[in-house]
Amino acid sequence: MAEPIIVADHVSFSYDDEGPQAVRDVSLTVQRGSFHAILGQNGSGKSTLAKLINGLYTPGAGKVTVCGMDTQDEKNTWEIRRRAGMVFQNPDNQLVATVVNEDVAFGLENIGVPTEEMPGRIEKALRDVGMLEFAGRAPHTLSGGQKQRVAIAGVLAMQPEAIIFDESTAMLDPQGRREVMAAVRRLNREQGITVLWITHFMEEAVECDQVHLMHEGQIVMSGTPKEIFADAAKLKPYRLDAPPMARLAQRLRSQGMPIRQGVLTVDEMAEEVARLCR
Amino acid sequence: MALNDITLGQYYPGDSAVHRLDPRVKILLLIALIVAIFLAGNLLAYVPVILFLGLVSSLSKVPVKMMLKGLKPLRFILILTFLLNLFFLQGETPLLNLGFAVITKEALITAVHYSLRLVLLVLASSLLTLTTPPITLTDGLERLLSPLRAIHFPAHEMAMMMSIALRFIPTLLEETDKIMKAQTARGADFESGNLIARAKAMVPLLVPLFVSSFRRAGDLAMAMEARCYHGGEGRTRLRVLKCGKLDYIACGCVALLIAAVVLCGKVY
Ligand SMILES: Nc1ncnc2c1ncn2[C@@H]1O[C@H](COP(=O)(O)OP(=O)(O)OP(=O)(O)O)[C@@H](O)[C@H]1O
Numbered sequence A: 001m002a003e004p005i006i007v008a009d010h011v012s013f014s015y016d017d018e019g020p021q022a023v024r025d026v027s028l029t030v031q032r033g034s035f036h037a038i039l040g041q042n043g044s045g046k047s048t049l050a051k052l053i054n055g056l057y058t059p060g061a062g063k064v065t066v067c068g069m070d071t072q073d074e075k076n077t078w079e080i081r082r083r084a085g086m087v088f089q090n091p092d093n094q095l096v097a098t099v100v101n102e103d104v105a106f107g108l109e110n111i112g113v114p115t116e117e118m119p120g121r122i123e124k125a126l127r128d129v130g131m132l133e134f135a136g137r138a139p140h141t142l143s144g145g146q147k148q149r150v151a152i153a154g155v156l157a158m159q160p161e162a163i164i165f166d167e168s169t170a171m172l173d174p175q176g177r178r179e180v181m182a183a184v185r186r187l188n189r190e191q192g193i194t195v196l197w198i199t200h201f202m203e204e205a206v207e208c209d210q211v212h213l214m215h216e217g218q219i220v221m222s223g224t225p226k227e228i229f230a231d232a233a234k235l236k237p238y239r240l241d242a243p244p245m246a247r248l249a250q251r252l253r254s255q256g257m258p259i260r261q262g263v264l265t266v267d268e269m270a271e272e273v274a275r276l277c278r
Numbered sequence B: 001m002a003l004n005d006i007t008l009g010q011y012y013p014g015d016s017a018v019h020r021l022d023p024r025v026k027i028l029l030l031i032a033l034i035v036a037i038f039l040a041g042n043l044l045a046y047v048p049v050i051l052f053l054g055l056v057s058s059l060s061k062v063p064v065k066m067m068l069k070g071l072k073p074l075r076f077i078l079i080l081t082f083l084l085n086l087f088f089l090q091g092e093t094p095l096l097n098l099g100f101a102v103i104t105k106e107a108l109i110t111a112v113h114y115s116l117r118l119v120l121l122v123l124a125s126s127l128l129t130l131t132t133p134p135i136t137l138t139d140g141l142e143r144l145l146s147p148l149r150a151i152h153f154p155a156h157e158m159a160m161m162m163s164i165a166l167r168f169i170p171t172l173l174e175e176t177d178k179i180m181k182a183q184t185a186r187g188a189d190f191e192s193g194n195l196i197a198r199a200k201a202m203v204p205l206l207v208p209l210f211v212s213s214f215r216r217a218g219d220l221a222m223a224m225e226a227r228c229y230h231g232g233e234g235r236t237r238l239r240v241l242k243c244g245k246l247d248y249i250a251c252g253c254v255a256l257l258i259a260a261v262v263l264c265g266k267v268y
């Protein structure tokens, strides 16, 4: 089951030849069906890495392999983009069509799916993200969270094996963020779709399998959320804050409450407090 | 200024037989209709055209007021056409002597003829745009023009551009509204002053709008590529246009109309 689906092997990339490298010697392996998060402050190279994986850019050095295909080989480009779809940050700038279901069809049209097959795939994709009842709506009449879920459906209809989310919740309100997060978690759990979740919200990274921390184009830390967030002091040099519950635990501990290490989510915190009160 | 209640194009939603016609057929029939209008050699020949347009518009259930709205911007040209023909054409049978000009019967007939032609042309085209959503129209045009790809005419690209424009017009309007409010809050004044002052006031509106449009375009291109877009080559479509019985009937009607127009022109 631990078959690697996305592999970056000592990858470097710079936007112009003289300029600094936006991604520097990055190695990364994402297993099929897992949920990985990439954290990092603005300009740390997260989007660049995502675009390298999707074949939008090709590495200057090193090698990116998606589902066993080298992104450097132009023959693979379309198949890589189908299998490893991408959802971007701005909900307004990634929907193409004037009606929701036609937007979901856009990718299918591009890869030449027969017309008879489309309605079924569109319906399933929209149902999977809970947007089926909006199939006939115009994108500009939807909320940000709904637009992002339509964008996810557009990728989903192409039956991808992995989806890369590049700060897809950054422009949403808390409600929209929860909606999108919930939809993505469900896809990961129920359909085994591999997720690479790029974000700078710590609380979104706590529930995933692996966290990678990027800083100035490099991956400086990798590990489970518990390992990464165990020590808030270690995050300081990268100008990142520990997730809210980890910070709360820290403060409670300094007040003399023996909260155990590794409490990261609200649920875990509630459990821990209940345990201590008993 | 409320920008969000601008409706796109002049589509009048409905589910009539006219609405349901294949857009390609509708476009071709409009061309045929225009030919028919130009073929009409005399006033009598307009009778079948007027009857036909009346029939189609009542079938489409588009309110007459909406139909006539299309004529409003043309009212000056219409009046001008009429008056110029009326006063300056030479004829044989004088009707009225105004001193400075003599209005003849022939001039009157020609004046009516040309103005009527203009009115009918506008009404016929309005019927198409009133009963066909812009995106469907684009689709129809793409299919009709696609044979021209052989001579490198970018039919697909044009249609894609049109449809992206249609998708983003509401988004850009929203944004314009937002920027205007933001600038107004900072004391900008878009509504008073002379033309030059108002044009100047638009600069702080247009600059951010342009900048953000370029960013949008870049983002969108990236997103389209990520979704495997690579031009019209090998592309399938969700909506395929199919001609049905209705379309054949419509073609038949227009054929009959042309015959009637030609006949009327001969009889007179
Ligand atoms: N199109 C571009 N041309 C030139 N340089 C770029 C381009 N895009 C990004 N860069 C530079 O590459 C570096 C990494 O940018 P990148 O967009 O990958 O960061 P990021 O981690 O995604 O940041 P953010 O959190 O702001 O999205 C930055 O220094 C940035 O200035």
Ligand SMILES: [Mg+2]
Binding pocket: A046, A047, A048, A166, A167
């Ligand atoms: Mg980014």
